[in-house]
Amino acid sequence: MWVEWALWFAGGALGLSMLLCALRLVRGPEPADRVLALDTLYVNAAALAVVLDMVHGGQLLFEAALLIALLGFVSTVALSRYISRGDVIE
Amino acid sequence: MGNEPNLLWQALIVAMLVVGGGFALVGAIGMVRFPDFFMRLHAPTKATTLGVGGVLLASLLLKWTQGSFGMHELLITLFVFVTAPVSASLLAKAALHRRAPSKAPVPPDQPER
Numbered sequence: 494m495w496v497e498w499a500l501w502f503a504g505g506a507l508g509l510s511m512l513l514c515a516l517r518l519v520r521g522p523e524p525a526d527r528v529l530a531l532d533t534l535y536v537n538a539a540a541l542a543v544v545l546d547m548v549h550g551g552q553l554l555f556e557a558a559l560l561i562a563l564l565g566f567v568s569t570v571a572l573s574r575y576i577s578r579g580d581v582i583e
Numbered sequence: 584m585g586n587e588p589n590l591l592w593q594a595l596i597v598a599m600l601v602v603g604g605g606f607a608l609v610g611a612i613g614m615v616r617f618p619d620f621f622m623r624l625h626a627p628t629k630a631t632t633l634g635v636g637g638v639l640l641a642s643l644l645l646k647w648t649q650g651s652f653g654m655h656e657l658l659i660t661l662f663v664f665v666t667a668p669v670s671a672s673l674l675a676k677a678a679l680h681r682r683a684p685s686k687a688p689v690p691p692d693q694p695e696r
Contacts, residue, residue, distance in 0.1 A: 506604030510611030
């Protein structure tokens with residue numbers, strides 16, 4: 494009972510923070526701001542996948558969370574290299 | 584949700600979930616409300632990492648009370664904790680390279696430039 498309430502609270506907080514990240518992604522003046530917003534967005538998305546998996550009691554979404562974290566890190570590295578060097582692979 | 588864990592474990596799981604969600608929300612609010620990029624970099628890279636760590640620890644405890652050991656949670660936690668400082672450092676380098684405007688005051692004993 495309490496655990497389910499806390500699961501809904503955590504899911505709501507993570508969803509709200511994803512919305513705030515989307516706001517910064519749309520608004521951010523620097524390109525680095527947008528990349529930072531994407532970074533936070535994918536970390537929150539991975540946490541939200543974990544929370545949804547705890548709600549449903551399955552095992553499937555953990556792989557999704559792991560994939561989101563992995564691909565998000567790679568994309569953040571590539572985008573910040575692109576901002577600082579103007580090229581991803583030299 | 585299967586068999587219910589006893590009250591102490593439930594309290595621990597609830598505390599971890601509330602702390603995790605709260606820290607993630609605090610990090611996102613800081614990222615929206617701080618005035619310049621370097622302050623905005625500071626907020627989510629600390630708070631959101633802690634928030635994700637709290638949520639994953641809650642999931643680990645829940646799996647543990649249901650009699651299995653969550654290897655995936657441990658993997659995600661380790662991965663996020665290792666990669667968050669790396670991406671923050673790369674973003675700071677990128678912003679320094681593009682000379683992003685900073686609102687931090689100049690230290691007093693340095694000559695004005």
